[in-house]
Amino acid sequence: MADYSIIQKDFYRESGKWLSTFQIWKKCINPNLHFVYILRKAQKYQKTPLLNTFWRIVLRHYQIKYGFQIYPETQIGEGFYLGHFGSLVINPKTVIGKNCNIAHGVTIGQQNRGKNEGYPVIGDEVWIGTNAVIVGGITIGNNVLIVPNSYVNFDVPSNSIVIGNPAKIIPTANATMDYINRKV
Template identity: 40%
Template sequence: MWKIIRADLHRYGTLTNLLKGLKEPGYRFLFFHRNVSKHKPYSLLGLMYRRRRRRRRMLIHKYGSKIPINTEIGEGFFIGHFGTIVRNDDVKIGKNRNIAHTTTIGQANKAKLQISPAIRDNVWIESGTKLAEKIRILSNILKTPKTFLNIDVPNNSLVLNYHVKIIEKENPTQGYINNIYKT
């Protein structure tokens, strides 16, 4: 778990000091999120779990982000700006992801099926992006602001506008996803 926390911390300007990282709102929220999702309420660390869960709940209200505890998030997650970031429980998120404010990653409620997106590694999601249905977003993807996406996106692609124009590009996230933690 500390490897993942260190990778997240590194994404915030190559920080190495945990206390300095906790001054960053995005990292603070992510730190408490990871701690709460790691420890169960009735374990030996149950008291710490309850305190951290309460702190996480306060941060949800303070920053306006709702990322459920059981959401799978890979290492190196970076929240650029806070404000109305909403996720579904079943979303799977890969490594080295950047996400901005007013982003929704939801599910499609079709009859008995409730299906959610899966997002792989090195994906940059700009502000105002909405993702729905069972879509796969593969590696090295850059999505421009205010994009509504409900189709699969191949590797090495640039997604433009709300009309969803996909342009294949060699390395679209170069210069956008920085400070990747090397293990």
């Protein structure tokens, strides 16, 4: 069971139940959960040459099939939840905290020049809505809700809602309440 601790926590976010290995496999009929399972396996075996190659090939197949562009190098905390499958791009140097939800159409990428050159660091309990774009060497705090279609290229403090293009910050103590459920 220790082998599945991170996978268990990811799947718990969807079902609210701790699942056995067999139950996890049954849930893999869902494309989002299936991809997260494959991604976590690819992350786990990065330092084992033969298994690394195998899981990278499997991951690449499902990146193309489901439209997720997330790589094993991406640091993602436990309790990761993908709301819908399709068209999702996350830069491999991005860091994502625990209990984060990401919807479809999201781009989290690098900025190649200027004051925000670099990659985003996203805190714990962040909800990122459909078609949001987060770019640059910025930091998104904890308990942040990024509204769909927002463009974020600046630091966002914890306990905030981000809305619009250009984005505006609205300080809110319970920003992700009822958006991020079944936290681990």
